[in-house]
Amino acid sequence: MTLDPDQLGRSKSELAEALRRLRLEAGLTGDRLSARCGISQSKISKIETGRVTPTLVDVELILRALGVSATLLQEVSALARIANTEWQDKRASWRRGVEKRQAELSSLEADATELRYFLPAMITGLLATPEYIRASLSHSPGDKTAVTSRKLERQAVLYDESKSFTFLLTEQAVNWALIPPPAMAVQIDFLASLSHLPAVRIGVIPYGTLLTRGPMNTFTMYDDRLVTMESFTGRMVFRDSRDVLHYREIFAMFEDRALFGDDARVRLREWAGRHRGKPRDL
Known part of the structure; x- marks a missing residue:
């Protein structure tokens, strides 16, 4: 994985937007996603608004709860890893x-x-x-x-x-x-x-x-x-x-x-x- 310094600055907002978009596409509210992945609804809200940077484990729990494809899981997880690098x-x-x-x-x-x-x-x-x-x-x-x-x-x-x-x-x-x-x-x-x-x-x-x-x-x-x-x-x-x-x-x-x-x-x-x-x- 190549880490571009400019990409590091953008990745947190991109990750937040991607997770929110995927939840909406799955037709789930924050409460329902919370129940599925075991992460509090307030934390999910903070993740989706960029106030909290999720760990890679958080992201994988959310993506598996959303039932995304293996390819998409890998792509978004890579973005999460970049978001956790400064x-x-x-x-x-x-x-x-x-x-x-x-x-x-x-x-x-x-x-x-x-x-x-x-x-x-x-x-x-x-x-x-x-x-x-x-x-x-x-x-x-x-x-x-x-x-x-x-x-x-x-x-x-x-x-x-x-x-x-x-x-x-x-x-x-x-x-x-x-x-x-x-x-x-x-x-x-x-x-x-x-x-x-x-x-x-x-x-x-x-x-x-x-x-x-x-x-x-x-x-x-x-x-x-x-x-x-x-x-x-x-x-x-x-x-x-x-x-x-x-x-x-x-x-x-x-x-x-x-x-x-x-x-x-x-x-x-x-x-x-x-x-x-x-x-x-x-």
Whole structure:
């Protein structure tokens, strides 16, 4: 299924219109459809007016209650899956203000109890030193001082023992030279120190680890509720339960091959030592 960002914006209204049209063509009132599919009449009304985005399960229950063909069920279900996927354009995010994005992330972190981060390319802000954060913002517009402060404030959530954080980093992510070697060594030492926090698990995947899938992109899971996936031009937000489950399975595969605890800290010390042995201007 190809996801066109413009299509993502239209799909919610198209889905609402399609479900309402199919109900009317079937000659059913909202009450009768509710009785057939087990979804409340008020929720059906909100779905048909676009005030609520139905899950894929909701849509399949409605379509089966309407007795649509297998082909039509597949087509409308595909539209429902798109409706549960959101595209957030990076340039639009910049126009709104990078600090607003930090507030959104803080809200997601506050609402979730189990958070998983797959980091194949770089270290995320929650695990970053101030110097690393400042360097990562070099291509962002606006006041970088305020955003750096906000990112550092967000790190307090790692000390909340009512939550659990699992970070998976490839060797490339840990060692990507965003800052000079001495500062990179400090950054890697910081990762090792955070791995001792009760709520935090930091796993590393060294080069040479046998894996049958490549680390395609960065993604974050918030409970089993939603997944955000990063790209150069923006991010995708997946809310459909099937997409979330797929990402959880991918995460579990990489997690199974990662090193944790003392094994991870041995590698981190080794990698920090490499940076300490490099000239500053490399």
